[in-house]
Amino acid sequence: MPKNHPHRLISLLFGAALLTAPVGNAIAADDDELIRRIAGEGGIFDFTKLDGQGQPLAEQDAVYTVTPWSCVRDNVTGLMWEVKTADGGLRDQNNTYTWHNPDSDENGGAPGPGDGGECSGSACGTHAYVQAVNEQGLCGATDWRMPTRSELRTIVDYQASFPAIQTAYFPNTVATSFWSSEPNANYPNFAWHTDFKFGLASYYYFKSGPKAVRLVRDVDDGE
Structure with missing residues (x-):
């Protein structure tokens, strides 16, 4: 049953206003x-x-x-989200990852460490985790990816805290920060993450700092 939540729009607009680093035209359009x-x-x-x-x-x-x-499908944004587990496996809620992207066109000038978190089922960097989930074929899909800051903010629930998310749909969510796909354009060794303790904002942090990850994918019209 849809939940009327005008603060959802406020969350996204507030987050967008705090994005102080330059972003590309594609991200702005998204x-x-x-x-x-x-x-x-x-x-x-x-x-x-x-x-x-x-x-x-x-x-x-x-x-x-x-x-x-x-998984959870967002019927408003057209995004499908990973749901975390509590089984100690690949998608366990307590797994953490360092920010890592080997693509020089997307990593802001520094790939970040590829295995610096604490996790199970893959190397503990974000790139390895994406690969592992796609190899697993989570929810019948192989096009899972890291979310942008704005995408993460679409699932922040300002009427909740610790964690700031609807746990009726996103169980096993730790009240912590989740990595986005975006490096900081001004500081190569930093990347952006979004807070899910209070849902306050998106911030940047050392790519070497372990954080949680929740993957996303775009839903085809036929799904």
Whole structure:
């Protein structure tokens, strides 16, 4: 059932106002599109719980401990999000990763360390984690990626804290910061992350600092 939440739009606009580092035209266009979609839907949260094959659960009121789900589809933004686990495996809630992107066109001048966090199932850097989840085929998909700052802010819930997210859809969420895909354009050894303790803002930090990760993908019209 969609939850009326006008603060969702405020969250995204507030986050956009705090993005002090230069961003590319593509990222700015993505921000505008997210704002347009959320504003057009009145700032609601509208999620669908998905099983391991990416299919909607028959019972959307299911409790995770009874009928666990693997992903959540945001019916407003058109994004699909990874749901964390509590099983000590690849997607465990307590896994942390250093920011790592070997692509020189996207890493802001420094790739970051590839294995500096604490995790299971992959090397503990963000690039390795993306690869591992795609090899696993989470929710029937192999195009998972790191989210932008603005994408992360679309799931911040300002009416919640510790964690600042709707845990009815995103269980096993640790109240901590989650890495975004974006390096800091001014400081090569830093990258941006988004706070999910209070949902205050996005900040930058050393790429070598371990943080949590939640992957995202774009949902095709037919999904």
